[in-house]
Amino acid sequence: MKNKSLLVIVILAIIINTTSAQEKFKPNWESLVKYETPEWFQDVKFGIFIHWGPTTVPAYGSSEWYGYHMWNEGQVDALGNPANEPSGDYKYHSENFGKPEDFGYTKFIPMFKAEKFDAKEWVDLFVEAGAKYVVPVGEHCDGFAMYDSKVTRWKSTTMGPKKDIVGSIFKEAKKHGLKVGMSSHFAYGWHWWTYKDKFESMNPDLEDFYGKKHDRWEPASKEFVKHWYKRSMDMMTQYKPDLFWFDLGFSEPAYEEYRKKFIANYYNQGLKEKQEVVLNYKNIKWKPVKDGAAVLDIESGKLDRIRQEPWQTDMSLGGWRWGYTNDYQMRKASAYINDLIDIVSKNGCLLLNVAPNKHGVIPEDQQAILKEIGAWLKVNGEGIYKTRPFTVFGQGPTNAVMKLHGNMHDKGFTPNDVRYTKNGQTVYAFIMKQEKGRTSFSFDALGFEDRVLNDAIKEVSIMGYNGKIKWIQKKDELVVEIPTDLKVNNAIGFKIELVPAPSDILKTK
Structure with a gap:
């Protein structure tokens, strides 16, 4: 009898613990x-x-937002402000489908x-x-x-x-x-x-x-x-x-x-x-x-600093437009690649929006951009996936406008802009824009007397480039060679392998 009672107690304890584990979170x-x-x-x-x-x-x-604006004969805009005339969607709708009172939104379904x-x-x-x-x-x-x-x-x-x-x-x-x-x-x-x-x-x-x-x-x-x-x-x-x-x-x-x-x-x-x-x-x-x-x-916005907690940007290929339109306009693939690098360097993820048409087809121009991003990631992905922020996110004159839709006001990166990521004993440094004729570049955060980099550099290479490159680590910078035969259309990714060692020794290659 005692054994049966003990068994019941054990079973009840398991049920209570399981329920407690499954109901860990409360609505507060x-x-x-x-x-x-x-x-x-x-x-x-x-x-x-x-x-x-x-x-x-x-x-x-x-x-x-067409379903919102198609009724607007001139009363309010998307923020509730008075409008002086009918919306563009109202005019288009009236001309192509009939006035909203005759052709309502559900007729599109x-x-x-x-x-x-x-x-x-x-x-x-x-x-x-x-x-x-x-x-x-x-x-x-x-x-x-x-x-x-x-x-x-x-x-x-x-x-x-x-x-x-x-x-x-x-x-x-x-x-x-x-x-x-x-x-x-x-x-x-x-x-x-x-x-x-x-x-x-x-x-x-x-x-x-x-x-x-x-x-x-x-x-x-x-x-x-x-x-x-x-x-x-x-x-x-x-x-x-x-x-x-x-x-x-x-x-x-x-x-x-x-x-x-x-x-x-x-x-x-x-x-x-x-x-x-x-x-x-x-x-x-x-x-x-x-x-x-x-x-x-x-x-459509980014941060101007590293955020300790992970975060995300949702951004559309079409800028302000998220759903497909007949005049859907996009930037070059390099712009989205740079956005991705910048966001990842600050502990974020990029959720990039595509806009299929009414037939269920993702248009070829959108596909081309996605494929170009994929080709770049195939070469440079190890500097993106599974990485974490480096001690500093980057160097150079350009930084994000930290607000909702701030990305709409970006002027793009310059050849002097760099973004860093890190995975274990490897630092990745991306030059965000190429400059024709440039044969070397200095990474300001990777000098051997900088407190930013605590480990010695073992090797430096360019992802996707088979040849060896020359490099020298100085007190306040790492200077790398940019080979004249390097063929890269987008951001250049450098892989800097570290070894735990004193960083007060000048290393050359």
Whole structure:
């Protein structure tokens, strides 16, 4: 009898301990700040974001914000400021589809067929680009679910493409060992629609799409917040993403209670599934998350210093435009490569957005840029993946504008700009821009009397270059040769191998 009682006690103890382990996080900041960013996120460095949905049918103007602006006859802009005339999207819509009262947003959904969508082709491209994680939009502010939602009928599995877009991408990505994430922008959907009697947004039969009429600039109602929470939980429990990315609506004070609930549930699901997860949030107007409780994301912006906690930039190939438009414009591949290096040198990751068209095709010009990034990473990736910041992030006259959308104002790097990373006993130094005719370069942080570098230099080489190069370590700099036969189109990556030894001996090669 005693043995049976002891057995029961042991079993109960195991159950209690298991439950306790699985319910580690509680919906309060004191508990959530105990979260630790997983190593995998600090290692991957480069991911692909995918903005895609019904707005690729008009493919015009404000892109993924088309559904917001198409109704604007001249009342408010995206920030709630009065507008003097109809928006460009309103004019385009009226001329090409009819006035919004005659052709509402939901009419785009059956036109969004995605008949050429091939998840395998997409993921193969992302792998070639060197991406280590992929994040398709689960649902944008319009609320059209690109997954098999159990909460809304407005979804890609029964309308438009009639495919589980997110599920298909996840399946292919996992075959390649990529981490998978999904994004939710739906919280800002509260501010999205214009309500006038003549618009379909007032049609009772479409209330489950547009929501109930309200003042778009008042705080989200409790009912709407609960609906957002239910949809987010559906995405989380069905798809179990490694990463969950939230747009700015998530940061608003109205979501505070359910924001904490969701984060706790997501982290606890990760514990239960033995899955290390990451949650991204934006810090725009409010500070929605206590430091350390999740991973900061800066939209189209970078930092001007090394951040102790890992962080991320989400940036679009199309600059201000995230969804596909017929006049989608991009920079050169070298600009995105330099952004990646700069971000990684400061302990960040780059989530670079692509914009497929309405047919489900990633246009060739976008593919070309991704392939060029991938070719560079194939040679220089060891200086990016799994690295950590060096003691200093770099040298030279150029630094980031540290704010939201700060990257839009970048003037580019100069031939005197350098960024550093480190992995164990190896330092990587990237010259961000080549200068024609230059035959040598000085790395200011790598002199043998500098306190920055505590170890001696064993060898210096250029990644992707088979020949030996000359180098000399002086008191306050490392001077390296740039071979005249070096053929590199983008940033030049130097590999500096160290040995633990006194650094007060002049070393030459």
